Amino acid sequence: MRAMAGKTLYDKIWDAHLVAEQDGEAILYIDLHLIHEVTTPQAFAGLRANRRKVRRPDRTLAVADHNIPTEGQGRGVAAVADEEARLQLATLERNVADNGIEFFPMGDVRNGIVHVVGPEQGRTQPGMTIVCGDSHTSTHGAFGALAHGIGTSEVEHVLATQTLRQKKARNLRVVIEGTPAPGVGAKDFALAVIGEIGTAGGTGYVIEYAGDAVRALSMEGRMTLCNLTIEGGARAGLVAPDETTFDYLRGRPAAPKGGAWDIALASWKALFSDPDAVFDREVRIDASAIAPLVTWGTSPEDVIPVTGVAPSPEAFPSPDKRAAVVRALEYMGLEAGQPIASAKVDVVFIGSCTNSRIEDLRTAADIVRGRSVAPGVRAMVVPGSGLVKAQAEEEGLDEVFRAAGFDWREPGCSMCLGMNPDRLAPGERCASTSNRNFEGRQGRGGRTHLMSPAMAAAAALAGHIADVRDYLR
Amino acid sequence: MKAFTRLDARAAPLPMANIDTDQIIPKQFLKTVEREGLSQGLFYDLRFDGDGRARPDFVLNRPEYAGAGVLVTGDNFGCGSSREHAPWALMDFGITCVIASSFADIFYNNCFQNGLLPVVLKPDEVQALTGECLGGNHMVSVDLEAQTVTSPSGKVFAFEIDGSRKTKMLNGLDAIGETLSAAADIDAWEAGRTLTHPWLERA
Numbered sequence: 287m288r289a290m291a292g293k294t295l296y297d298k299i300w301d302a303h304l305v306a307e308q309d310g311e312a313i314l315y316i317d318l319h320l321i322h323e324v325t326t327p328q329a330f331a332g333l334r335a336n337r338r339k340v341r342r343p344d345r346t347l348a349v350a351d352h353n354i355p356t357e358g359q360g361r362g363v364a365a366v367a368d369e370e371a372r373l374q375l376a377t378l379e380r381n382v383a384d385n386g387i388e389f390f391p392m393g394d395v396r397n398g399i400v401h402v403v404g405p406e407q408g409r410t411q412p413g414m415t416i417v418c419g420d421s422h423t424s425t426h427g428a429f430g431a432l433a434h435g436i437g438t439s440e441v442e443h444v445l446a447t448q449t450l451r452q453k454k455a456r457n458l459r460v461v462i463e464g465t466p467a468p469g470v471g472a473k474d475f476a477l478a479v480i481g482e483i484g485t486a487g488g489t490g491y492v493i494e495y496a497g498d499a500v501r502a503l504s505m506e507g508r509m510t511l512c513n514l515t516i517e518g519g520a521r522a523g524l525v526a527p528d529e530t531t532f533d534y535l536r537g538r539p540a541a542p543k544g545g546a547w548d549i550a551l552a553s554w555k556a557l558f559s560d561p562d563a564v565f566d567r568e569v570r571i572d573a574s575a576i577a578p579l580v581t582w583g584t585s586p587e588d589v590i591p592v593t594g595v596a597p598s599p600e601a602f603p604s605p606d607k608r609a610a611v612v613r614a615l616e617y618m619g620l621e622a623g624q625p626i627a628s629a630k631v632d633v634v635f636i637g638s639c640t641n642s643r644i645e646d647l648r649t650a651a652d653i654v655r656g657r658s659v660a661p662g663v664r665a666m667v668v669p670g671s672g673l674v675k676a677q678a679e680e681e682g683l684d685e686v687f688r689a690a691g692f693d694w695r696e697p698g699c700s701m702c703l704g705m706n707p708d709r710l711a712p713g714e715r716c717a718s719t720s721n722r723n724f725e726g727r728q729g730r731g732g733r734t735h736l737m738s739p740a741m742a743a744a745a746a747l748a749g750h751i752a753d754v755r756d757y758l759r
Numbered sequence: 760m761k762a763f764t765r766l767d768a769r770a771a772p773l774p775m776a777n778i779d780t781d782q783i784i785p786k787q788f789l790k791t792v793e794r795e796g797l798s799q800g801l802f803y804d805l806r807f808d809g810d811g812r813a814r815p816d817f818v819l820n821r822p823e824y825a826g827a828g829v830l831v832t833g834d835n836f837g838c839g840s841s842r843e844h845a846p847w848a849l850m851d852f853g854i855t856c857v858i859a860s861s862f863a864d865i866f867y868n869n870c871f872q873n874g875l876l877p878v879v880l881k882p883d884e885v886q887a888l889t890g891e892c893l894g895g896n897h898m899v900s901v902d903l904e905a906q907t908v909t910s911p912s913g914k915v916f917a918f919e920i921d922g923s924r925k926t927k928m929l930n931g932l933d934a935i936g937e938t939l940s941a942a943a944d945i946d947a948w949e950a951g952r953t954l955t956h957p958w959l960e961r962a
Contacts, residue, residue: 310921313944325841325843436865549957606774606775610776
């Protein structure tokens with residue numbers, strides 16, 4: 287009976303990119319390959335060792351984002367203090383030059399976090415297959431593109447063949463319906479989903495996000511939602527494209543123009559799951575019931591409302607989970623039953639591929655405007671790209687943040703993963719708009735609480751984790 | 760890629776769930792442009808204290824597990840980033856098989872690109888194997904051809920693995936070479952795509 291059913295959006299994109307099958311594996315064509323400095327040097331070395339070349343440099347776009355400093359970028363790679371980072375950046379420059387790949391170097395206004403740059407340039411388009419050696423490639427699914435992270439060997443495979451060998455995943459639909467309360471947004475939706483399904487709950491699936499609450503999200507919000515899909519274990523998240531998508535894309539540098547736009551638009555409008563498509567699993571979330579959320583522990587599934595308390599290990603049925611909770615509470619410096627809003631923060635980080643776009647900065651600035659960062663708190667904003675930074679400065683957001691006591695930085699991945707000098711010291715607690723609260727993620731011994739940009743802004747003002755609803759105007 | 764056929768080795772138990780790639784290989788080791796030498800960063804924060812001294816109680820620092828070739832661990836091993844440095848670090852350390860009750864998707868996939876065998880056993884089997892390996896005998900046997908793991912006491916656990924992946928592992932096949940044998944299909948597909956999606960062709 288399954289063969290008679292309609293197709294999901296994932297099925298449609300998959301079928302449209304199936305080049306061949308070999309030994310039970312699909313060879314899937316890749317429309318866009320995004321690359322950066324950290325996960326590509328060994329791939330290019332592999333190509334050279336095997337005397338292979340890049341098949342489609344024109345379908346490849348390079349940025350420098352993971353290890354770049356967030357100040358002094360205009361001084362160029364030679365001025366990067368970290369010797370290993372400098373070598374990695376120089377290696378990328380050489381590899382893209384040798385292979386004729388478009389590259390936005392550090393300091394170029396178009397450079398920034400790879401998952402901010404692709405959409406911003408209009409390189410990310412509906413119906414595409416997109417890969418990158420970074421797990422948060424799922425971000426691009428916001429445009430109705432099948433997008434996911436790959437390892438370096440697969441980067442080499444895509445460079446050489448413009449295809450990927452794949453097994454098809456199953457279909458999971460997450461339906462989010464209802465009107466969220468003021469102060470609740472896409473980040474809270476995403477954390478709610480992970481809290482619901484667990485950090486491995488999406489393993490083996492591609493998620494399609496549907497429902498009126500998803501439809502009502504801006505492209506920035508949809509990117510936040512799809513970005514965090516990997517934290518629920520699913521490789522890719524999708525939102526079917528609609529007028530919001532098309533409005534965002536129209537006029538972007540790499541978006542089709544003139545007659546080509548009309549042809550593309552007609553094709554994009556066919557990108558939706560058929561009404562009779564069968565999903566292997568469905569999860570429903572009531573947006574109106576979601577409170578502003580934060581993580582308390584060291585896994586993105588450790589989600590509680592900001593009004594909640596750190597959990598007690600006894601509340602969990604399995605011995606493994608109880609042991610994990612004990613460990614996480616100790617690592618995070620929290621007591622079971624402690625109200626999470628009482629946790630004092632040392633650092634506030636607004637940035638990352640999850641939440642560094644213009645709308646994120648506007649939302650945070652609205653909370654911050656005319657107020658001051660609490661004494662002793664180190665607060666920073668790292669825009670997602672040079673263009674986001676320029677836009678924010680045009681709107682005067684940099685002044686809003688600076689006047690409140692925030693540090694206004696240059697773009698990059700920054701403190702999300704602490705590969706560059708921006709990181710936490712042992713024991714420091716951070717209200718962070720990023721995507722991972724793993725042990726040591728933002729610096730050895732650092733304690734990360736994931737939350738929305740508005741919630742992070744509220745924490746900066748309060749000096750502790752705070753309910754953004756108390757700061758709404 | 761190195762072939763994997765059969766392994767008789769010591770197995771080190773690390774009974775924790777959700778061991779993420781930041782724990783397997785922290786960020787400071789990702790700035791390399793090489794695949795080799797990553798063993799120094801493997802489980803760095805678990806293996807070493809803040810002053811860089813080995814933590815004597817961590818399993819891979821204990822003399823009875825020296826030279827371990829197998830890691831036995833919990834659910835969702837390898838969650839987090841796509842960094843292939845994680846399997847590279849394990850292999851550089853000498854671990855060529857990880858046994859867990861489940862794996863994160865990208866890590867699982869990366870293993871097969873490198874000849875590192877990820878074996879999924881049922882939770883109670885992992886628990887039993889962990890229990891045995893915590894005891895005095897830690898030698899296990901992993902047979903990919905037969906799809907079995909034999910515990911120190913001789914219990915045999917069967918595991919499932921995708922047929923095409925198994926073949927590639929057993930023979931150490933190069934995936935790129937195999938795909939390039941279908942280059943004509945890729946050429947033809949691209950030509951058709953140019954007609955249906957002309958706006959994707961950049962001048």
